[in-house]
Amino acid sequence: MSYAPRAAKGSLPRLLITRARAQAEGFADEVRTATSLSPVISPMQKMRDLAVTLDLSGITALAFTSKNGVEAFARMSDIRLPAYCVGTATAARAQALGFAVQAASGTADDLAEILPKSGVLHLHGKHVRRILSPNHLAIYDQRALPLSAVAHALLAENAIDAVALFSPRSAALFAENLPENPTTKPVFYVLSEAVAAALPKGADIRIAATPGTKALLRLLSADFPA
Numbered sequence: 001m002s003y004a005p006r007a008a009k010g011s012l013p014r015l016l017i018t019r020a021r022a023q024a025e026g027f028a029d030e031v032r033t034a035t036s037l038s039p040v041i042s043p044m045q046k047m048r049d050l051a052v053t054l055d056l057s058g059i060t061a062l063a064f065t066s067k068n069g070v071e072a073f074a075r076m077s078d079i080r081l082p083a084y085c086v087g088t089a090t091a092a093r094a095q096a097l098g099f100a101v102q103a104a105s106g107t108a109d110d111l112a113e114i115l116p117k118s119g120v121l122h123l124h125g126k127h128v129r130r131i132l133s134p135n136h137l138a139i140y141d142q143r144a145l146p147l148s149a150v151a152h153a154l155l156a157e158n159a160i161d162a163v164a165l166f167s168p169r170s171a172a173l174f175a176e177n178l179p180e181n182p183t184t185k186p187v188f189y190v191l192s193e194a195v196a197a198a199l200p201k202g203a204d205i206r207i208a209a210t211p212g213t214k215a216l217l218r219l220l221s222a223d224f225p226a
Contacts, residue, residue: 042151060119106211
């Protein structure tokens, strides 16, 4: 069923994007091309590398559950062990940085199924939902950010039609920042069931067919065609 936008006559419906800045800007460019939405960017998290000691003794492969982990490791080390990645976007980033990659189908459960039985180091953020190996290390922090003043004002004015959410943590942070008692609520477009579960009960939620940005973009394009 197609969603009927609430935007005022003569203006484009607005999509709030809560990803980290660099990823949000890339997704916003795709949104402008594939949909009739006007993106508003307000990151809910900022990535920061942690000061850690990498010990790769006995490690023969790396597991990554996000592009952030791939990029953080690449900044810390020139070593390029085989990389097992949660999905195609993470795998593409790892390959671009010189890793030989294998991609799972988009969830941590999918990734766990393809990992070798031993010798794997799971590199992840400080806030992580699932550890995939006895050998694991947090190499970056996802620092919480408040909604921007612009985003908060637009939400309070019921001027945001849709919100794109990519992780359970971003969804939970966004829920904490929602204005109280809005007269109307935006539709949430989310990457997975896990992201949806972090939103308040009764929220209007659309879940991507597969946990990837391309599937989420197709969902948005179906409801807000260009």
